[in-house]
Amino acid sequence: MSIYPSQDSEIELNQIDFLKNRYPDNVIGFSTHEQTDWQFSVMMAYAKGARTFERHIDIDHQGVPVSPYCTLPEQADQWFKAFKKAQEMCGAPGTAKRLPPEKEVVYLNELVRGVYARTDLPAGHAISDKDVYLAIPLLKGQLSCRELMRGEVLRAAVAADAPIHLADIDSPYSADSTLRRLIDERGVAPQPPEPDARLRLASKD
Numbered sequence: 001m002s003i004y005p006s007q008d009s010e011i012e013l014n015q016i017d018f019l020k021n022r023y024p025d026n027v028i029g030f031s032t033h034e035q036t037d038w039q040f041s042v043m044m045a046y047a048k049g050a051r052t053f054e055r056h057i058d059i060d061h062q063g064v065p066v067s068p069y070c071t072l073p074e075q076a077d078q079w080f081k082a083f084k085k086a087q088e089m090c091g092a093p094g095t096a097k098r099l100p101p102e103k104e105v106v107y108l109n110e111l112v113r114g115v116y117a118r119t120d121l122p123a124g125h126a127i128s129d130k131d132v133y134l135a136i137p138l139l140k141g142q143l144s145c146r147e148l149m150r151g152e153v154l155r156a157a158v159a160a161d162a163p164i165h166l167a168d169i170d171s172p173y174s175a176d177s178t179l180r181r182l183i184d185e186r187g188v189a190p191q192p193p194e195p196d197a198r199l200r201l202a203s204k205d
Helices: 015-022 040-048 073-090 102-109 177-185 197-204
Strands: 029-032 052-055 114-117 132-135
Touching: 015 040, 029 040, 040 073, 052 073
Parallel strands: 029 052
Antiparallel strands: 114 132
16 A cells, blocks of 8 residues: 555555465565554454565654654554464464364363263164254263264163263264274263262151
8 A cells, every 4th residue: 555644445455365366476565554553454464364564663853743654663562462463363374274272172072962862772773863862961982963873773772861872883983993082082971870869858857
């Protein structure tokens, strides 16, 4: 942008997209001369792919006024902080799928629905939608909504409201050792059932 100074409506940040497509092997820069913004434009330019930046910096000196398109030191401080924040928020280069951190994997696994038997199901039964329901928590080794294919045949009987584990069904997932290990390790460990409240009350009488 060569208007000194430029207004927000004159910055035309979409030109970064145009230049990236036209010159894919070149580093695209952003030279900014606006006088109204010390944060948003640099953040947006970085997010769009600009990787080199230029800005005029000036100070009040001997009565010579600062040009309206120049940046004062305190404004440059805001500008650099905004640039660093943009880097932090954009994260890794968008050239490959991101790998979520372990804490995100654990959090998301806690929200995945596990497959539970709606009624008593006998061995040899082919599972249909009416036979199961989905609920949290997902237990270790349990079939989740991600793997439920319908039509899986039970290798063993499963009681009503009990989790259906991968080992309980005849499934192509069982043949893949890597998938089987992931399913066995994800989710939460099953907790022992709490004593029946009526039994607790009876023990107090």
